[in-house]
Amino acid sequence: xxxxxxxxxxxxxxxxxxxxxxxxxxxxxxxxxxxxxxxxxxxxxxxxxxxxxxxxxxxxxxxxxxxxxxxxxxxxxxxxxxxxxxxx
Numbered sequence: 001x002x003x004x005x006x007x008x009x010x011x012x013x014x015x016x017x018x019x020x021x022x023x024x025x026x027x028x029x030x031x032x033x034x035x036x037x038x039x040x041x042x043x044x045x046x047x048x049x050x051x052x053x054x055x056x057x058x059x060x061x062x063x064x065x066x067x068x069x070x071x072x073x074x075x076x077x078x079x080x081x082x083x084x085x086x087x088x
Contacts, residue, residue, distance in 0.1 A: 030085065040064045
């Protein structure tokens with residue numbers, strides 16, 4: 001289910017794997033490596049899952065922050081994790 005009630009998307013595991021591998025390659029090309037910390041600021045959409053799994057695939061640690069937090073809380077969480085990249 002997506003951000004809005006009734007929003008949904010269906011993909012196969014093969015399609016998911018392809019998207020995860022593609023994004024893992026993008027992260028790798030940006031210099032992300034095993035042990036790096038990544039913050040992810042996305043709504044509840046397919047790309048959030050892809051980003052999380054791509055981080056796991058290359059061994060990067062991810063921290064998901066949601067829009068429900070105040071601006072100060074978002075800033076605090078992002079800075080606290082010491083991320084080298086913020087995915088939006």
